[in-house]
Amino acid sequence: MTGWHVKQPLQQELEMLVKADRIEGMALSEIVAISEEAARLRSAGHDVLALSTGEPDFPTPPHICDAAHKAMLAGQTRYTPTAGTAALRSAIAEQAGVEAANLIVSTGAKQVLANIFLATLNPGDEVIVPAPYWTSYSDIVALSGGKTVILPCRAEAGFKMTPGQLEAAITPRTRWLLLNSPSNPSGAVYTAEELAALGEVLARHPHVWIASDEIYDLICYVPFTSFRAACPDLAARTVVINGVSKAHAMTGWRIGWGIAPAELVRAMIAVQGQITSGACSVAQAAALEAVTGDQTHITERKAAFRARRDLVVAALNAIPGIACPVPDGAFYVFPSCEGVLGLRTPDGRLLETDADFCAYVLSATGLAMVPGRAFGLPGHLRLSYAYARADLExxxxxxxxxVNALTSNQRTAS
Structure with missing residues (x-):
């Protein structure tokens, strides 16, 4: 079995075309590359287990699927308003305590992020992103003409940014702080007090807006606080990003939304109107049922995720050289693998990086994981526990x- 290889930057594949500067250095997401390589190896007959993708193994709840079916039968299969159907926007807005004018529905939370930055960034504008961060953040910012300013946040700090780090990173070119709580990949959750402390810094810099990605808010094992709730005085320059993909097991339905000041929503609608127009009508009907219908599955599935988390954390911490903090939310662990770097594989290869280690594990055992470098913090790896218990074990x-097959550099050389 061969190791996975990240796809080469897109511009190398477009040598016969006129290339745009905006895709310079842009490549296929390492998460996607690893998942596709795992699928290729599996289809070729190899025993491959991929724990690399953040997608719940649960099905979409039946009452949500029923709502989609009824919508189709009722003829809700035509174009929708660019900002989303009135029913879905109103329902989400009511729950958030805002007006429908403060909300846009998009084809997934990723499109919400793209709308935000395409609508607001000029070349050279800066977006502060604490690391580890979801891999697409930096590419979306770059595609929009901006510059990502990465702030490494270590395990000993709970993978969370401090007010001092934020203060030091802000410049006259800073336009946004992009937060993610609960975090992908670390599972870190900012407390209300921690958010308020960041808000005190931001209050001194009125040119900086806040994009708070809260897609995992319903998969949280400690009390969750939205940035808007923690810092109400900053609501006039805050966007909250959310959707139904994770908590409701609706990744393929592609529905996300942004809650923002009305003037920004109008700008985002203008962007979306020229790229995709309104999101899928049937998917919006399903999302309406997800946010307003029976929520029993949320409690049940969160309990299952928590049990899986505890299983995985205990198992990883029992492995020599692996150190795994307990995440407070989402369905990922982000353990350190620094304890195995510098060791050699059975065939004598030196493991120098987290990517080397993940490639070795895939080649040796068929287990696909994502190296921490993909999330801006090398020396770690991400493993998703959104899988069946048997697969996690x-x-x-x-x-x-x-890991137990590795040998020390000195022992190999002697």
């Missing part, structure tokens, strides 16, 4: 076998 056993 199998994955941790594979990782343990791979």
């Amino acid at each position: 199998d994955g941790c056993a594979r990782l343990n076998r791979a």
